[in-house]
Amino acid sequence: MDVNAFGATLEAIAGALDAGKIAFALTKLSTELACLRQRLHAPGWRVACEALDRHPIMTLLMEDPIIRHARATPSIGCAPPGLIELLVEGPERDVANHAASPLGRALSAETRNMALLRGLAERRRGTLRWINAQHEFAQAGTGCRHIVLGSGAMVARMVRTVGGAQRAATAGPLERPSAFLLAEMVDGLPVARLLDLMRVLPSLLVPRGQLLIGAIASDAPDLAWLEAVLTWQPIVRNERILSQLAGLALGPQVEAACWRDATRTIVFTEITCKTRTAGTRHQPRVAARRESVGH
Numbered sequence: 001m002d003v004n005a006f007g008a009t010l011e012a013i014a015g016a017l018d019a020g021k022i023a024f025a026l027t028k029l030s031t032e033l034a035c036l037r038q039r040l041h042a043p044g045w046r047v048a049c050e051a052l053d054r055h056p057i058m059t060l061l062m063e064d065p066i067i068r069h070a071r072a073t074p075s076i077g078c079a080p081p082g083l084i085e086l087l088v089e090g091p092e093r094d095v096a097n098h099a100a101s102p103l104g105r106a107l108s109a110e111t112r113n114m115a116l117l118r119g120l121a122e123r124r125r126g127t128l129r130w131i132n133a134q135h136e137f138a139q140a141g142t143g144c145r146h147i148v149l150g151s152g153a154m155v156a157r158m159v160r161t162v163g164g165a166q167r168a169a170t171a172g173p174l175e176r177p178s179a180f181l182l183a184e185m186v187d188g189l190p191v192a193r194l195l196d197l198m199r200v201l202p203s204l205l206v207p208r209g210q211l212l213i214g215a216i217a218s219d220a221p222d223l224a225w226l227e228a229v230l231t232w233q234p235i236v237r238n239e240r241i242l243s244q245l246a247g248l249a250l251g252p253q254v255e256a257a258c259w260r261d262a263t264r265t266i267v268f269t270e271i272t273c274k275t276r277t278a279g280t281r282h283q284p285r286v287a288a289r290r291e292s293v294g295h
Contacts, residue, residue: 007051010029010055011057013025013029013057014056014057016028026107029057033048033224033225034225037224045227060107064104064108064111065097065099065104066108066230069086070229070230071229071231075231075232075233076233077187077188077189077233077234078184080230084121087112087121091108091112115220116225116263118265119261119266120266123214123266124184126214127183176209177205178209179210180201180205181214182213183213187215187235187236188235189235195245198246199249199250202250202254202273209272211273214268215235215236215242216234216237216265216266217237221265238267239267242267243269250271254272255272256269256272
């Protein structure tokens with residue numbers, strides 16, 4: 001990578017920020033980073049990120065309370081603690097935003113408007129709506145029970161407590177949940193761990209229960225921004241990978257439907273099992289083909 005050429009580009013973008021051309025500057029920086037991430041191999045991309053870290057433009061970008069918060073806790077996998085809450089609450093409820101400089105508030109407004117960050121905020125809001133809807137179902141006496149799994153530790157405790165498929169096989173239909181939702185935790189799950197969960201969780205559901213997965217799309221336009229500016233490296237996936245994982249984990253006893261959210265940055269996959277014990281089969285096949293799936 002030509003570090004000098006990248007440095008000159010950063011100088012021009014910093015000049016645009018100084019001139020108050022916030023939207024133009026951030027769009028230019030986001031586009032430049034996306035091109036570099038696509039063109040460079042991993043070592044070259046790390047060099048570009050390090051060059052950005054050292055450049056004086058980072059002092060300007062750190063005026064944004066969202067960027068400052070994210071960079072305080074660099075993350076591989078799940079989002080930096082508190083970042084999604086900042087995006088969901090909005091600037092009017094963000095204490096740090098009120099205390100920020102005019103430049104910081106202007107930068108924050110543009111950051112929040114990026115497609116992927118809007119998608120992340122809406123994924124969280126959608127999860128909350130989903131939970132509220134299930135409370136309403138329960139109050140109506142429908143017997144439906146949906147469970148949101150928010151962290152790897154929570155899943156581990158749940159599987160350990162229930163005892164996997166053996167315990168589920170003896171549970172009555174009203175003791176079983178009708179759906180599991182895996183959303184933000186998927187950003188930090190390697191393919192092997194996600195496969196394990198996809199094998200076990202459907203066997204704990206009522207017949208034809210559903211497993212809903214919401215993952216960051218591998219072609220989301222702002223991934224380079226997340227990695228270089230917010231110092232967050234989530235695990236990303238696409239429709240093909242999620243469908244393959246469903247087939248590997250559950251074999252032919254599964255129906256999988258994929259769609260994107262309104263921002264086109266979040267991939268949702270709804271998996272419905274035809275038999276309650278399907279998840280306990282096909283493990284040799286998974287082991288044999290796991291490496292071909294990737295993540």
